[in-house]
Amino acid sequence: MTPTVNGPFRSPVYDVRPIPLDKLRANAYNPNSVAPPEFKLLELSIWEDGYTQPVVCCHIPEDDIYEIVDGYHRYLIMTTSKRIRDREQGLIPVVLIEGDISHRMASTIRHNRARGVHGVELMTAIVQDLVDAGMGDAWIMRHIGMDPDELLRLKQLTGLAALFVDRDFSEAPE
Incomplete structure (x- = not known):
């Protein structure tokens, strides 16, 4: 059954399509940026798990190009990582939305703001669970x-000595 919102509506995610990399272009209005460590992590995630989220685009028929609304960094990984580009055969998974420039701009901001942030308490619990699992x-x-400092800070927040059992502490000089 197709959901309806003021008439028939089908979410774009049900129509993922492979689009050649050279048919995509970045938009000029995305204020989002990714720091180098997170960009490396995104590349690792795509390498190890594949593309698990399509890039959201709007087709611009007069240019026969797909303008990115969300997923610029997933697209950028494809342009900078030869191993991923080769594995994916130069194709990137895309879903399409429609709308004029103002709709596309608003959609970009909604996508960016809806991502949220990682809570320290939950990240601390995840680190503790991974340590408990022997990682x-x-x-x-x-x-x-x-990075090592971030991991150390999260371990310190737990207050559990068990998280430090694999550390070698030396005495302070006298």
């Missing part, structure tokens, strides 16, 4: 994109 610091840092 070492190197595994945790690599797979969830943390």
Whole structure:
């Protein structure tokens, strides 16, 4: 059954299509940026898991181009990572929305703002669960994109000595 909102409506995610990389272009109105560590993590995520979220675009028929509304960094990974581009055969998963420039701009901002942020309490609990599952610091840092200082701070927040059992502490000099 197709959901209705003021008539027939089908969510774009049900129509993911592979589009050649050279048919996409960035928009000029995305205020979002990704810091280098998170960009590396995104590349790792796409390498290890594949594209799990399509890029949201609007087709511009007069240019026969797909303008990115959301997913610019997923697109950028494809342009900068040869191994991913080769594996994906230069195709990127896209869903299409329709709308004029003001609708596309508003959609970009909604997508960006809806992402939220990671809560410290939940991240601390996740680190604790990973340590309890036997994952070492190197595994945790690599797979969830943390640097050593960030991991140490989250471990310190738990207050549990068990999180430090794999650390070698030396005495302070006299």
